[in-house]
Amino acid sequence: MASESGNISEIKADGSFNRQANRFTIPFGNGPGELPVEAGRYRLLWSAVCPWAHRSVIVRKILGLEDAISLGTASPMRPNVPHVDWEFSLDQDGIDPVLGIKYISEIYKQTDPGYTGRPTVPVIIDVKERKVVNNDYFKLTNYLETVWAPLHKENAPDLYPENMRNEIDILNEVIFHDVNNGVYKCGFARSQEAYEAAYDTLFARLDELEHRLSQKRFLFGDYISDSDVRLYATLIRFDAAYYSAFKTNRSRIVDFPNLWGYVRDLFQTPGFGDTTDFHAIKMHYHLSNHIASDDHKSKNILPKGPDLSGLQSRHNREALSGRRNKFLINSKQI
Numbered sequence: 001m002a003s004e005s006g007n008i009s010e011i012k013a014d015g016s017f018n019r020q021a022n023r024f025t026i027p028f029g030n031g032p033g034e035l036p037v038e039a040g041r042y043r044l045l046w047s048a049v050c051p052w053a054h055r056s057v058i059v060r061k062i063l064g065l066e067d068a069i070s071l072g073t074a075s076p077m078r079p080n081v082p083h084v085d086w087e088f089s090l091d092q093d094g095i096d097p098v099l100g101i102k103y104i105s106e107i108y109k110q111t112d113p114g115y116t117g118r119p120t121v122p123v124i125i126d127v128k129e130r131k132v133v134n135n136d137y138f139k140l141t142n143y144l145e146t147v148w149a150p151l152h153k154e155n156a157p158d159l160y161p162e163n164m165r166n167e168i169d170i171l172n173e174v175i176f177h178d179v180n181n182g183v184y185k186c187g188f189a190r191s192q193e194a195y196e197a198a199y200d201t202l203f204a205r206l207d208e209l210e211h212r213l214s215q216k217r218f219l220f221g222d223y224i225s226d227s228d229v230r231l232y233a234t235l236i237r238f239d240a241a242y243y244s245a246f247k248t249n250r251s252r253i254v255d256f257p258n259l260w261g262y263v264r265d266l267f268q269t270p271g272f273g274d275t276t277d278f279h280a281i282k283m284h285y286h287l288s289n290h291i292a293s294d295d296h297k298s299k300n301i302l303p304k305g306p307d308l309s310g311l312q313s314r315h316n317r318e319a320l321s322g323r324r325n326k327f328l329i330n331s332k333q334i
Contacts, residue, residue: 024111024123025136028143035126035133037148039068042133043098043125045107047074047086048277049284051180051233052137053122058229059141062271062327064153072096074104074121076280078288084118098127107132138176141226157327159226171219171227178205180234187246195247203250206259213258215320217265222321224269232266235259239306240278241285254310264315269326278308 028035044060046053060069074086086104088096101107105119111131123135134140145160160168178201185198209231212219219227234242239252254260267273286303 024132024134025139026134027136027139028134028147030147035124037150039151040070041126041128043070043072043127045072045074045086045096045104045123045125046121047076047284048275048280049076049288050121051237052120054275055229055233056122056137056140056144057275058233058271059144059159059226061275062159063144063148063156065144065148065151068148068151069124070098070127072098072125076277076284076288078284079103086119086121099125099130141229145226157224159224159229159327161225164220164225167220168225168227172230174205175227175231175234178202179209180230183234183238183242183246183248186248187242199248199250202248206251206256210256210258213262217317217320218262218326222323222325224266224326228266232263232272235263236267236272236276237281237285240308241281244303245285252306254306260310261315261317264311264313265317265326267311268315273311 026033026035028037030036044056046057048054057071060066060071072088073090075089077089079085079087079089081103083105087102088094091097094102096102099107103119104121104123107123107125107130108115108119120135120137122137122140124133124140125131126133134143142160145158149156182198182202182205186195186202189195189198209219216222218224219231235253238248239254242248243252253263267276282302287300
């Protein structure tokens with residue numbers, strides 16, 4: 001996930017934030033040198049706080065891959081160790097029950113003793129070989145949506161239709177740079193100029209998406225796509241975390257009529273709201289070390305707000321489509 005304010009290697013000379021590259025990027029597939037698709041072979045490690053990991057968990061659930069790929073959940077709180085890490089303090093004895101590790105960094109180091117980057121989530125572990133095989137959060141959902149199709153549940157939705165992939169990829173790039181990573185560019189900026197540039201880009205893009213969603217129920221029309229999963233993972237954290245912790249405070253998502261209705265629509269869709277843990281999110285962004293300074297943590301007081309009960313309110317987004325089915329199914333709009 002989530003880059004950390006203390007990681008100086010990710011701060012450029014102008015004070016702007018530059019996210020580290022992914023180290024393990026071998027694709028899943030059937031070709032030479034690719035990772036074979038095999039039920040029960042892999043474990044997905046995540047934390048409920050992380051938007052990059054959350055979108056993989058949403059797709060895993062929507063497509064019915066829970067039995068094919070096991071899930072290991074790290075604590076929302078960073079461990080009190082000298083380096084940035086994730087720990088399994090939620091599990092019995094503080095150990096992941098499948099991998100037998102206390103910290104995610106252990107499996108990174110076992111895989112590559114020379115690894116010096118942050119141990120990130122999401123990360124796919126080959127349980128058979130006990131090593132990291134993929135931490136490419138940008139492409140992971142696409143692998144789950146395509147080459148993992150033989151293991152999808154019956155009538156699983158097509159979130160990444162072949163005839164729309166180019167359009168989805170283009171929008172995903174925009175959403176990544178300006179929104180998904182845009183909030184981090186604000187939160188981890190180390191100069192006023194870098195912060196304000198990221199802030200202006202972020203809200204210009206949110207304004208544009210607000211207009212787009214005034215005419216379409218979802219980003220590509222009547223059905224949910226991979227792009228909606230990616231945008232949701234940031235928007236759902238915005239008011240509870242980024243607005244205050246990352247100083248993205250021009251507007252809340254609840255202040256955008258269409259974005260707010262869109263988030264409610266997705267939150268009420270199986271796979272989205274039921275994988276969203278606001279308590280974990282607030283703990284991480286407001287209390288966890290490596291995220292906020294002692295001053296920002298306000299003496300370890302967890303913010304009581306915002307009131308998120310409105311996420312269950314009626315959104316009336318169906319009026320934009322007239323269709324009850326929210327998914328793209330088998331590349332056909334039916």
